[in-house]
Amino acid sequence: MRHIGYIPGEISFPDIGDGNAFIKSQAEMIDLKNMDYANYLIEKLGLDTSANLKRMSKGMKQKTAIVAGFMAKPDILILDEPSTGLDPLMREIFVDILIESKQRGATIFMSSHVFEEVEKTCDRVALLHNGKIIDIVDMKKIRHNEVKTYKIGFETGADYHKFIKDNFNLVSKKDEYLQATVDVMDQQINVFMENLSEYDVKYINEIKYTLEKYFLEKINEEIKND
Known part of the structure; x- marks a missing residue:
């Protein structure tokens, strides 16, 4: 034993x-x-x-x-x-x-x-919801997620509204804070950063992709499929 x-x-x-x-x-x-x-x-x-x-x-x-x-x-x-x-x-x-x-x-x-x-x-995680396994995920997929999420604040309303109108993969926005959150694919990060240099940016923060977020996404998929 x-x-x-x-x-x-x-x-x-x-x-x-x-x-x-x-x-x-x-x-x-x-x-x-x-x-x-x-x-x-x-x-x-x-x-x-x-x-x-x-x-x-x-x-x-x-x-x-x-x-x-x-x-x-x-x-x-x-x-x-x-x-x-x-x-x-x-x-x-x-x-x-x-x-x-x-x-x-x-x-x-x-x-x-x-x-x-x-x-x-x-290293590997089985996700349970309502007593059943809904997914088994390799943690490498979570730690090295191919989609990166960025929260960006702008110095001026003009730049903020221009950014919102441009064709970025917008996740959410907060007009009162001149703040936008976007998803960017790994292979597009360099191009995205180059495009972002055209705006007057106050700050940019990467939002870490977490197991909890992945779990919630899987639960939402389950609910939609029921």
């Missing part, structure tokens, strides 16, 4: 005392002698293992489960909403731990509602 690490969606500890006792019992169960990595995880997560299991907060319980699941450096990790109850800082630390495991060669199966967490750690 030491080759498989597991974190359940609902954490329920046995009546065994404190965090130290639980982690020790889990180590004995899988015949883990070297506790160096467990101690590393405890320190990294800032976990007080002397706390009584029954009186631990949700976050502390989650940290304890993470230590127990990861401490043997398993080849396979099965994680059900593993960062539930962690604050934003601890989520970042947990992502670091996940990446360390991935770099070590572990295979990770994870369910999560935290899109950013999935984006940073996963």
